[in-house]
Amino acid sequence: MPQHNQSHISLETVAPKLANVIRPAAGLAAKDVKFYKALDPQVSSSADASSGLILELAQRLVDLSTADKESVTLSADAEILDLTRLVGDVLDDLVEKTDIALDDFEKGKVYDAADEAKDNETESEDGFTYLDPGNAQANKLTRRRDKPQEQFGFEIDNSEETPFRPLLPTKPHAIHPLNTALVDPEYVFSEVSQSEILVTPQHYEQPYAFEIMNQEYPEAILRKSVPIDAKPWAETTAIWVDTPELLRQMVDTLKNEAAIAVDLEHHDFRTYRGLTCLIQISNRDQDWLIDPLALWRELHILNEVTADPKIVKVFHGAFMDTHWLQRDFGVYVVSMFDTYHACVALGFPQRGLSYLLERFAKFRTSKVYQRADWRLRPLTDIMKEYARSDTHFLLYVYDNLRNMLLENGKMSEVLAASRKVAAQRFEYPDFKPLELSAGNGFSYDTAAQYRERPWGGQMGRLGVPRAKEEVFKSLYQWRKSVAQQNDESVAFVMSSALLAELALKAPTTLTELRSVNQKIPDLVLSREQEVVDLINDALARSDLEDMEKLGSVEFEEPVETHTENTTGNFVELKDAGEIESVFLKLAQKLEYAKTDAIMGARPRILGAEKATFAVEYPQRGKVVTHTVEDLDGRKEFLAKELDNEVVVVPEQTTAEETGSVEPQIPAEEPSAAPSSVSSSDPLEAKTAAEKDEIITLRKKREQPFRERKEADTEAVDYSKFDKIILDSEGKRERSRKKDKTKPKPIFDPYSASSEGPQGAKKKDRFIGGKSSTYKAKR
Numbered sequence: 140m141p142q143h144n145q146s147h148i149s150l151e152t153v154a155p156k157l158a159n160v161i162r163p164a165a166g167l168a169a170k171d172v173k174f175y176k177a178l179d180p181q182v183s184s185s186a187d188a189s190s191g192l193i194l195e196l197a198q199r200l201v202d203l204s205t206a207d208k209e210s211v212t213l214s215a216d217a218e219i220l221d222l223t224r225l226v227g228d229v230l231d232d233l234v235e236k237t238d239i240a241l242d243d244f245e246k247g248k249v250y251d252a253a254d255e256a257k258d259n260e261t262e263s264e265d266g267f268t269y270l271d272p273g274n275a276q277a278n279k280l281t282r283r284r285d286k287p288q289e290q291f292g293f294e295i296d297n298s299e300e301t302p303f304r305p306l307l308p309t310k311p312h313a314i315h316p317l318n319t320a321l322v323d324p325e326y327v328f329s330e331v332s333q334s335e336i337l338v339t340p341q342h343y344e345q346p347y348a349f350e351i352m353n354q355e356y357p358e359a360i361l362r363k364s365v366p367i368d369a370k371p372w373a374e375t376t377a378i379w380v381d382t383p384e385l386l387r388q389m390v391d392t393l394k395n396e397a398a399i400a401v402d403l404e405h406h407d408f409r410t411y412r413g414l415t416c417l418i419q420i421s422n423r424d425q426d427w428l429i430d431p432l433a434l435w436r437e438l439h440i441l442n443e444v445t446a447d448p449k450i451v452k453v454f455h456g457a458f459m460d461t462h463w464l465q466r467d468f469g470v471y472v473v474s475m476f477d478t479y480h481a482c483v484a485l486g487f488p489q490r491g492l493s494y495l496l497e498r499f500a501k502f503r504t505s506k507v508y509q510r511a512d513w514r515l516r517p518l519t520d521i522m523k524e525y526a527r528s529d530t531h532f533l534l535y536v537y538d539n540l541r542n543m544l545l546e547n548g549k550m551s552e553v554l555a556a557s558r559k560v561a562a563q564r565f566e567y568p569d570f571k572p573l574e575l576s577a578g579n580g581f582s583y584d585t586a587a588q589y590r591e592r593p594w595g596g597q598m599g600r601l602g603v604p605r606a607k608e609e610v611f612k613s614l615y616q617w618r619k620s621v622a623q624q625n626d627e628s629v630a631f632v633m634s635s636a637l638l639a640e641l642a643l644k645a646p647t648t649l650t651e652l653r654s655v656n657q658k659i660p661d662l663v664l665s666r667e668q669e670v671v672d673l674i675n676d677a678l679a680r681s682d683l684e685d686m687e688k689l690g691s692v693e694f695e696e697p698v699e700t701h702t703e704n705t706t707g708n709f710v711e712l713k714d715a716g717e718i719e720s721v722f723l724k725l726a727q728k729l730e731y732a733k734t735d736a737i738m739g740a741r742p743r744i745l746g747a748e749k750a751t752f753a754v755e756y757p758q759r760g761k762v763v764t765h766t767v768e769d770l771d772g773r774k775e776f777l778a779k780e781l782d783n784e785v786v787v788v789p790e791q792t793t794a795e796e797t798g799s800v801e802p803q804i805p806a807e808e809p810s811a812a813p814s815s816v817s818s819s820d821p822l823e824a825k826t827a828a829e830k831d832e833i834i835t836l837r838k839k840r841e842q843p844f845r846e847r848k849e850a851d852t853e854a855v856d857y858s859k860f861d862k863i864i865l866d867s868e869g870k871r872e873r874s875r876k877k878d879k880t881k882p883k884p885i886f887d888p889y890s891a892s893s894e895g896p897q898g899a900k901k902k903d904r905f906i907g908g909k910s911s912t913y914k915a916k917r
Contacts (some may be wrong), residue, residue: 147423153205175255197226199743268372270504270528273444283514286409287432288626297623299412299567302342306469307439310346312446314354320346324666330709340572345564347446347471353557354448356474363545366538368421374647377419377527381430383437389420389427393444396422398451400533401472403460404513404526415467417512421530428526431467432516438468453537455479455529457490457560465565472561478533480556481540484549492529499539568593601639609681611642613673621662632662645674666868 176183233619288295302324310317324341327336345351380386393399402418418429418438423562431438445452445464452472454460456479482490508525544550566572594615595606603611618638622629639659646652652671653659663670 148514159386183389186368200226200229200816226705243785244467254335254722262793267501270524271500274374274546283512283516286518287514287627288410291435292433295411295626296763297626299569301622302340302570303463303466303566304343305346306467307442307467309439309442310446311443313347318348320344324480336905340570342564342566342570342572342861345471347473348564350446350448350473351471351562352477354473357449357451360451360476360541361545361550364538364544366535366542369535370424372502372528375531377424377426377428377523379428379430379523381433383434384719386429386434386437388423389429389442390443392425393420393450394447396450397600398422398534398537399444399455400530400537401445401460402454402529402533403463403535405459406512406514408512408631411622411628412466413463415423415463415516417526419526421533426527426531428518428523429824430516434513434613437468438470441470445470450474451476451537453478453533455495457557458563461561461563462565473559474563476541476553476556477560478536478540480553480560481544483556484553485540485543485547487546490799494534495536495540496528496532501537502528502532504528525600525880597635597638599634600824603642607642607645610645610674612637612678613677614641614670617673620665627662631660633660634658637663641670641674647671647675647678684883711752762868 164822172186213704240911244612256721305320307317320343322343324343378385380387380389400421402419403415405413406416406420407413415431420427420429444450451474453476454472455477458477458726459470461472478492479490482495487494493504493506496504505525508522511522513522518526530860541550544553594612597615598605598608598611614633615638618629620635621627621634625632634657637655637659640655640657641652644651649667649671650668660666681909739824
């Protein structure tokens with residue numbers, strides 16, 4: 140207890156000193172240090188000395204935190220943001236380690252790394268084995284700061300200018316030779332219908348597609364047998380494979396197996412395409428953890444096992460695993476059994492691997508490390524335990540699922556679905572075949588349009604209107620280019636939320652860019668002027684395109700008609716008839732594509748009658764979309780209003796007759812058709828109006844409002860003003876006297892309509908207490 144009090148005293152002593160350091164440091168950040176250094180040599184030397192001391196202290200902190208890892212050297216020439224982030228990570232790590240140590244000390248625990256695996260395995264009374272996260276030291280999620288792909292010894296090519304070429308140098312267990320799949324890619328033309336030809340982009344064939352779809356599974360998979368229990372969890376450990384020699388030994392062992400279990404761990408945030416960071420393989424007796432970061436160019440020899448049709452490869456949810464194996468190592472899988480599709484065929488309430496482990500193996504894992512940074516080296520013991528738990532029990536699960544599928548007659552269904560997963564072909568987005576997109580519910584036309592306009596779907600999901608498409612497209616393409624150059628994910632370069640905000644706000648200055656709500660990553664800050672210039676150029680192009688679209692609309696020349704009294708309230712019928720054609724032409728010009736990506740996340744082909752364009756209302760701060768159907772509805776409404784308010788204006792009507800003074804209009808040449816109409820015959824007037832084609836949007840008043848009011852109101856003689864006031868006061872006095880002469884009603888105590896005189900109500904007595912505030916008045 141005295142030590143506990145002493146720690147509090149030390150904290151109270153240190154805290155004010157830290158505050159005295161933080162305050163001037165924060166104030167100094169707002170000053171122009173370089174200016175003061177250039178102004179005064181003494182200030183410059185003092186600042187350099189302080190910088191050196193701070194850098195030395197920071198280096199000591201980093202060395203203390205990374206004693207068991209690869210050393211990191213701080214440099215005064217490094218970017219301040221990088222140094223700040225690095226030191227912040229180190230401080231966070233030290234604080235967490237201190238908190239963990241104090242917590243263990245108070246509980247009387249002593250951390251022992253050798254017993255960590257045993258501490259993480261607990262068996263409860265309910266018969267379940269648990270992967271306990273253990274103490275907080277083992278549960279620490281650490282991020283790797285460097286990029287392991289930079290140590291591969293070759294340059295990462297993210298250009299994607301040509302189709303993906305399979306990486307495997309040889310093809311074990313082949314029926315068709317490898318050279319048939321590595322021929323120069325060509326476009327493939329196939330007829331979808333009599334009027335539609337599907338063009339598949341050039342690509343290399345999947346090397347094992349024929350073997351996957353045609354080779355038979357082993358006969359053992361079609362026979363029921365007693366499930367073989369997995370080895371006890373606490374009695375087994377995984378072998379770490381990170382050298383070619385260990386890899387060869389593992390492959391030679393697996394060649395003799397009838398079935399193996401496989402799983403992968405992946406990372407996709409600090410790399411453009413993604414990175415397979417760990418491969419887990421298990422047989423009935425042993426678990427292996429393969430380090431791909433150390434064997435990146437050696438793992439193609441796994442095809443000696445994975446492509447062997449006599450060995451069943453058990454995966455769970457292998458849809459992405461097959462892509463990653465092809466993309467990174469050129470590894471393909473023949474005779475796959477996907478337990479996910481078995482869950483679907485058997486109608487299980489859940490389809491996750493954790494559910495299968497609990498149901499069949501009585502093992503409960505922890506999903507704490509599902510989103511861990513698997514690039515970390517060395518992996519902690521608990522991370523290794525979590526990784527091997529994905530495959531350690533999977534063969535026993537497979538035995539149970541196989542028997543259930545054979546009993547229900549659904550094995551062929553699962554094997555067919557597993558073949559399709561294994562036969563997938565990894566391809567870059569620009570070279571993916573259209574039938575893959577069409578198979579997901581899109582038509583071929585939609586898939587083709589979204590290949591030409593890949594940002595369209597994301598615009599719809601983020602709610603960015605088509606009016607902002609030019610800015611969104613420019614930022615989208617810039618983000619992708621920067622990610623490819625730096626081998627980073629597009630999410631690391633710029634989040635989707637920031638992309639949408641920049642497209643909507645379109646900041647044109649550095650100040651506006653820095654004031655956005657979303658956090659701006661370092662890569663964007665380092666190129667902020669480039670981003671601002673990009674937005675300005677996109678806005679200029681957008682304005683120019685809008686002017687070109689509007690300028691290309693062809694308006695028909697109006698037909699001149701003779702009238703002597705045309706005002707702003709009149710519209711010629713022929714001009715009004717042009718409204719429909721103008722609306723349609725504008726809609727056609729403003730129709731960027733036949734795809735309406737604004738209406739929902741899943742795009743679809745729309746007809747021309749549903750072409751969409753957007754109108755932005757800056758004062759309201761929103762964008763409203765309009766379709767041709769909306770314009771048709773407004774046109775019909777306008778036509779009805781015109782029909783209801785059409786007024787024929789005869790030629791004889793003059794300004795004197797209407798009581799209004801109109802400006803004189805120079806007389807035009809007389810028309811060939813007679814324009815005089817007699818207002819006494821309505822039918823004749825209507826016929827003449829059709830000839831002259833003169834209509835009005837609203838009726839003109841016969842005389843100005845002010846003049847009509849003066850004419851209808853009786854003139855006031857102000858010489859009798861006093862008399863008028865006296866008369867009004869006399870009227871009020873006579874009214875009061877009349878009220879006094881009215882007899883008052885007589886009170887009848889027996890009348891049903893009267894309750895008699897009411898006595899004074901008794902005032903409620905205040906009742907105190909806790910409930911007085913809530914007591915209702917009576």
